[in-house]
Amino acid sequence: MTDEIVSTGKASPLAPGLRTAGTHDVAATPLRHPGRWVAATVLIALCTGWMFSLWRNPNIEHLTIADFLFDGRIVRGVLLTVALTGCSMALATTLAILLAVMRLSANPVLRVMSWAYTWFFRGTPLLVQIVFWGYLGLLYQTLTLGIPFTSIQFASADTNVIVTPFVAGLLALGMNEAAYASEIVRAGLLSVDHGNVEAAHSLGMSPGYTLRRIVLPQAMRVIIPPMGNETISMLKNTALLQLIAVPELYTQTSWISAQNLHQVELLIVASAWYLVLTSVLSVPQYYLERRYGRGTDRSLPLTPWQRARRLVSRVRTRVSQVARTDATTEGDA
Amino acid sequence: MNTQAIDGPKPLVEARDVRKRFGANLVLKGIDLRVERGQVMCLLGPSGSGKSTFLRCINHLERVDGGRIYVDGELMGYREHGDRAREMKPGQIAAQRRSIGMVFQRFNLFPHLTALENIVEAPVGVARRSKADARTRGMELLERVGLTDRAGMYPAQLSGGQQQRVAIARALAMDPKLMLFDEPTSALDPELVGDVLNVMRDLAKSGMTMIVVTHEIGFAREVADQVVFMDDGVVVESGAPTDVISNPQHDRTKTFLDSVL
Numbered sequence: 001m002t003d004e005i006v007s008t009g010k011a012s013p014l015a016p017g018l019r020t021a022g023t024h025d026v027a028a029t030p031l032r033h034p035g036r037w038v039a040a041t042v043l044i045a046l047c048t049g050w051m052f053s054l055w056r057n058p059n060i061e062h063l064t065i066a067d068f069l070f071d072g073r074i075v076r077g078v079l080l081t082v083a084l085t086g087c088s089m090a091l092a093t094t095l096a097i098l099l100a101v102m103r104l105s106a107n108p109v110l111r112v113m114s115w116a117y118t119w120f121f122r123g124t125p126l127l128v129q130i131v132f133w134g135y136l137g138l139l140y141q142t143l144t145l146g147i148p149f150t151s152i153q154f155a156s157a158d159t160n161v162i163v164t165p166f167v168a169g170l171l172a173l174g175m176n177e178a179a180y181a182s183e184i185v186r187a188g189l190l191s192v193d194h195g196n197v198e199a200a201h202s203l204g205m206s207p208g209y210t211l212r213r214i215v216l217p218q219a220m221r222v223i224i225p226p227m228g229n230e231t232i233s234m235l236k237n238t239a240l241l242q243l244i245a246v247p248e249l250y251t252q253t254s255w256i257s258a259q260n261l262h263q264v265e266l267l268i269v270a271s272a273w274y275l276v277l278t279s280v281l282s283v284p285q286y287y288l289e290r291r292y293g294r295g296t297d298r299s300l301p302l303t304p305w306q307r308a309r310r311l312v313s314r315v316r317t318r319v320s321q322v323a324r325t326d327a328t329t330e331g332d333a
Numbered sequence: 334m335n336t337q338a339i340d341g342p343k344p345l346v347e348a349r350d351v352r353k354r355f356g357a358n359l360v361l362k363g364i365d366l367r368v369e370r371g372q373v374m375c376l377l378g379p380s381g382s383g384k385s386t387f388l389r390c391i392n393h394l395e396r397v398d399g400g401r402i403y404v405d406g407e408l409m410g411y412r413e414h415g416d417r418a419r420e421m422k423p424g425q426i427a428a429q430r431r432s433i434g435m436v437f438q439r440f441n442l443f444p445h446l447t448a449l450e451n452i453v454e455a456p457v458g459v460a461r462r463s464k465a466d467a468r469t470r471g472m473e474l475l476e477r478v479g480l481t482d483r484a485g486m487y488p489a490q491l492s493g494g495q496q497q498r499v500a501i502a503r504a505l506a507m508d509p510k511l512m513l514f515d516e517p518t519s520a521l522d523p524e525l526v527g528d529v530l531n532v533m534r535d536l537a538k539s540g541m542t543m544i545v546v547t548h549e550i551g552f553a554r555e556v557a558d559q560v561v562f563m564d565d566g567v568v569v570e571s572g573a574p575t576d577v578i579s580n581p582q583h584d585r586t587k588t589f590l591d592s593v594l
């Protein structure tokens with residue numbers, strides 16, 4: 001673009017008046033930012049230097065990292081971390097919706113209970129809650145399902161059989177997260193226009209149906225971005241379960257390094273996996289946001305997949321066009 | 334118990350001494366009204382006189398503090414136990430509302446659903462009709478309001494007038510006995526008002542019973558069987574449009590009509 005304008009200027013030396021009258025020459029010179037180049041060069045040099053020092057560091061055995069990256073124990077740990085994240089977020093979201101609805105209900109008992117739950121689980125450290133669930137067996141030897149203050153019992157079992165380390169971790173993470181997520185869900189529910197609720201009621205929809213089909217789908221648009229954040233936090237918080245010996249990714253690396261004393265290498269292995277997992281999480285978030293954004297944007301942007309397909313079809317038509325013109329020119333010759 | 338049964342054909346809507354307060358503010362001070370089957374009642378009155386509140390009491394979006402509202406002989410929102418009335422459960426109230434359509438000033442379409450999905454949602458999810466039937470009926474209704482080509486569009490992609498016509502179609506999809514309109518054209522640009530009024534005029538001609546809160550005096554004069562003027566929570570005067578609009582008896586009605594005409 002710039003070249004074109006400059007060249008037209010040069011190409012018409014006979015009309016200097018035109019050049020000064022045109023505003024194109026002035027607008028076409030972009031502002032220069034020498035500071036940016038200096039800053040970028042310094043930063044790149046620093047990063048390269050640091051990477052190099054890691055690479056050349058005699059205390060890091062790079063082969064060990066490569067050996068353990070896909071070690072069976074590590075891979076099992078990764079799978080457990082993913083399962084824990086998914087299950088705890090599912091538990092947290094379900095509880096959060098319940099807590100948010102309770103908080104917004106007209107019933108003062110429900111409101112206070114929801115408030116108290118959030119107050120307790122947000123007010124005590126996650127680490128303490130994890131240890132508490134891990135040692136639940138010391139507090140209650142058996143778990144009993146029955147009617148309180150009576151001798152009626154439906155079922156009873158040894159605590160340590162039901163609350164395995166996995167279950168303890170799941171409960172600790174999910175119940176803690178529910179306290180935070182309930183505020184996110186509440187904000188989402190409040191963001192929905194009340195006129196929509198009235199319209200739903202006027203059509204004969206029950207309160208529950210209105211919540212499920214009218215309010216929640218609209219609230220999702222507000223809920224999903226912060227819940228994406230929470231999911232990433234959750235993924236990393238699963239590492240805290242090392243304390244109660246849940247064999248997730250970080251626990252596995254710590255067990256391995258306790259044997260072979262390659263602490264740094266195994267920390268790098270764990271970090272690499274956490275980075276991969278958090279990066280992958282943005283994909284479902286993108287599609288969820290698209291799904292629940294329907295109707296708010298005048299037209300939805302294409303997904304990467306749709307964009308790729310469109311590119312392929314465009315290239316294909318180009319190629320066939322070129323082939324056709326080639327054929328005609330050959331025919332002419 | 335059912336006193337209407339005795340005195341001849343019962344009206345579709347009957348309000349008896351309806352009272353409603355918000356805190357210390359008495360908004361409805363004893364409203365008595367009757368709407369016969371197939372008739373159109375237009376409710377006029379200055380802003381804040383309680384028109385919307387009365388309309389919302391009819392389908393129990395607001396709880397009344399006194400009096401009774403009957404639709405098709407059924408007490409709305411309450412079960413009678415001798416002299417006392419006990420509020421119904423949410424599910425029963427929802428069931429009662431299915432036979433009453435409501436159209437709001439601000440359309441209140443569901444923004445996450447397309448025009449057709451807006452219409453089909455309640456018939457499928459609430460009235461348990463089959464999806465295919467509901468969609469066929471939905472397309473018929475869209476044709477009736479002149480929007481067949483907009484079926485797949487989201488509310489944000491429609492003009493105000495088009496949104497309001499979809500909202501009317503959505504209410505009609507539940508096959509209501511009664512339609513309530515709360516200032517359906519007040520939020521519209523002047524050039525879009527006509528389309529919505531035409532749809533309502535056709536609906537009135539087809540025999541639908543309607544209660545319309547409106548400031549469109551021309552529409553009221555032409556379409557209404559009965560015009561009611563409300564002010565400060567009471568019915569000031571009511572009667573045929575020729576009487577109330579062309580020859581008002583009360584000063585308050587005259588002042589109001591002068592201000593809107």
Ligand SMILES: Nc1ncnc2c1ncn2[C@@H]1O[C@H](COP(=O)(O)OP(=O)(O)O)[C@@H](O)[C@H]1O
Binds near residue numbers: 382383
């Ligand atoms: N939810 C509410 N809470 C408190 N006051 C209300 C509420 N709804 C309406 N009002 C009051 O009731 C009166 C009548 O309102 P409304 O029925 O909307 O009047 P209109 O529709 O005739 O303009 C007004 O004074 C208004 O402020």
Ligand SMILES: [Mg+2]
Binds near residue numbers: 385386515
């Ligand atoms: Mg009003």
